[in-house]
Amino acid sequence: MDTLIKGADIVSMFCRININTRNNLPIRSSEMGLLIFINQSEEPPSSREAVEFFKVSKPMVAGMVRSLEKKDYLKRGDSPDTNRRFTLLLTDKGKKLVEETTGEYLKSMAIMREGLGVEDYDTLLTLLERANTLMLEEDKNHLSRTTKNR
Incomplete structure (x- = not known):
């Protein structure tokens, strides 16, 4: 926990x-x-x-x-x-x-890419994409379960 x-x-x-x-x-x-x-x-x-x-x-x-x-x-x-x-x-x-x-809006991404290095930055983005996919799938499953229970 x-x-x-x-x-x-x-x-x-x-x-x-x-x-x-x-x-x-x-x-x-x-x-x-x-x-x-x-x-x-x-x-x-x-x-x-x-x-x-x-x-x-x-x-x-x-x-x-x-x-x-x-x-x-x-x-x-x-x-x-x-x-x-x-x-x-x-x-x-x-x-x-x-x-x-746009430059200011994307500034935090540039800071992370420079500070983490390209390889770790790419890894971060890959992991975030996977996490987003998992959370979207869970949200879709939750909505499906909620709809069925009505």
């Missing part, structure tokens, strides 16, 4: 440190992630693609889209694909924010 508590403390501190380094953004960290995702996409993505990429709920992405639209960081574009109602596009204000803050 002690190792579980220690692990929870370590992960919790890691998350707090990363969140605190991003407090100077004019938007939430999750919203900044969405802007970066849109900016990095070859074609304007749909909300559904954002849901799939971030592994979050549709209402969560819809809330981010509404918030970013109100703040004039993104807009909805017409979709040539009939399966998508609209695409997500950065406004000039959104593009400027991404350009000005």
Whole structure:
């Protein structure tokens, strides 16, 4: 049990440190992630693609889209694909924010890569990917069990 508590403390501190380094953004960290995702996409993505990429709920992405639209960081574009109602596009204000803050937003990753070394940094990312997969699978299994018990 002690190792579980220690692990929870370590992960919790890691998350707090990363969140605190991003407090100077004019938007939430999750919203900044969405802007970066849109900016990095070859074609304007749909909300559904954002849901799939971030592994979050549709209402969560819809809330981010509404918030970013109100703040004039993104807009909805017409979709040539009939399966998508609209695409997500950065406004000039959104593009400027991404350009000005991406370096700061990714600064903690660069610090870790330099401090840990490339091999340990790659190992960290591999382990985090595995942990994310495990937790997402458990979440999906929990939701499935909850739905069956209704």
